[in-house]
Amino acid sequence: MRYIIPAMLLLSLGTASCNKMLDEKVVTNATDDFYNSKAGFLTAVNGSYVSMRNFYSSERGMTLTETGTDIITNGSDGNYKFTSQYTSQLDSRYDHVREVWNSFYQTLNTCNVVITRADKITDLDDASKKKGIAEAKFCRAQYHFLLMEMFGPIPLSLKENTAILREAHRDSVSAVYDAVINDLLDAEKDLPDAQTEWGRATKPAVEHLLARVYLTRASSPQAKPTDYANAAKYADIVIKNYGFRLLDDPGQIWAQGKENNSETIWAAQFTTDPLYNYSDNNACRFFLMQYDVLAGMKRDLPNGTPWKRFRPTSFLLDTLYKDRIHDTRYEKFFTTVWFTNAPTATLNMGDTAVYLPGYDVSAAVIASKKYMMVPPRLYTEKLYPSLNKFADALRPDNQASGVRPFISFRLAETYLIEAEAMLMQGDAQTAADLVNVVRLRAARIGATDTETQANRTAMKVGPTDMSIDFLLDERGRELVGEQLRWFDLVRTHKLLERVRLHNNEARANIKPTHVLRPIPQDQIDRSVNGFAQNTGY
Secondary structure (H helix, E strand, C coil), X not given: CCCCCCCCCCEEEEEECCCCEEEEEEECCCCHHHHHCHHHHHHHHHHCCHHHHHHCCCHHHHHHHCCCCCCEEXXXXXXXHHHHHCCCCCCCCCHHHHHHHHHHHHHHHHHHHHHHHXXXXXXXXXXXXXXXXXXXXXXXXXXXXXXXXXXXXXXXXCCCCCCCCXXXXXXXXXXXXXXXXXXXXXXXXXXXXXXXXXXXXXXHHHHXXXXXXXXXXXXXXXXXXXXXXXXXXXXXXXXXXXXCCCCCCHHHCCCCCCCCCCCEXXXXXXXXXXXXXXXXXXXXXXXXXXXXHCCCCCCCCCCCCCCCCEEECHHHHHHHCCXXXXXXXXXXXXXXXXXXXXXXXXXXXXXXXXXCCCCCCCHHHHHHCCCEECCHHHCCCCCCCEECCCXXXXXXXXXCCCCCCEEEEEHHHHHHHHHHHHHHCCCHHHHHHHHHHHHHHCECCCCCHHHHXXXXXXXXCCHHHCCHHHHHHHHHHHHCCCCCHHHHHXXXXXXXXXXXXXXXXXXXXXXXXXXXXXXXXXXXXXXXXXXXXXXXX
């Protein structure tokens, strides 16, 4: 083992909660020998999922994956605008990269405890052993893959580390891909199609991630001739073999309390128990405009806590969501109306207090309304349409972190993965057919069957529409906010081009350096052999 990390620190104990959701609880009094027992093994399996909470739905994960792209830029608040704007502060001292790096490597060691010790545990039955190892390999593959996407060559962590080592080396990207794919292929063999506890790894979750990994490698210098075919194969398996289906209404995908729906393949779990919930589950706050200082409004749980970290670019609103007649996704995914919850002399409870129509209106029209009307020309870093996918009204109070799970893999992305893989193999017709499944789901239901059919016809695309840019546009429309965009732009070699074209705050600063994140300085400092920084940092 060549990565510097303390020996076993904390693992998490998983118990089935009343709704059969994977629930991790911290064990602080276990000795190392505990993990040589069946109970310890199962504890370590559950502990393998812990760093998913560090990344998904957190400010660090969202900042590293969504902002500073063609569709999301910074809002008015927060300490990390430099990430979105690619200024000189984006360097090795950046705490988000340090936190993700250290958290992932700590939990990688937990995964390795499961994998390394399983055969030595005498009271462990074969079924529990196989499934537990497979879950740990799913987690290990995902951590390695995310680290590689962000940092490039990284140290592979494939064996349990029981000592503090002072030497670390970066393995090649090719070696990381091989390790990730091998782990996923191993996991696929031993995982069930579904689990009784939601949030555990399953065979379709592994296959979805395999499709994503193969698609990513296919456009990289490490590409192999079969990568696009494998991406399409595994995506197609997920689409056809397990009974998943797109919801009829895209607005219901993220409906709170209904995240475990027919479209969800795998989700990172959080809990309503304040003792064990993760304090960084704050996706519900990041995309909200500052509604609570406006006339007729006050902060409340249904409307959320407006941290205004991230906001949509004009490109997302005006170009990708230009069609709001036939395509319902803009109105489903964004809040544009706020209703009075603090009555004034002119606004009664429930009246419209703020309205963002999404099109220009004259000053005279604005003045004629008793509510605040904000057309696009008046959008600011504090006033803008607000992504509502992660709204969380079940928090105990407005100071509390979110309690809802984060959907990390869903079927709409699977269709778009297969579409891209088919396009890159020269089959634009099949690519268009797959994209149309996603688009037609979003077509507006009309007042009559004829109107509905007209909307569906308008939403259809054909083989001549297919290109990487079109697929990136479609992924933006469908998957905005879901911690994929920066990865998508890097994967398709479009980050610099699209940020320079569409992100006013970032275009002047972005450089080729920024297709990778900086290696954390503390990793460099604690390596006695000299740990190379990424070029340009």
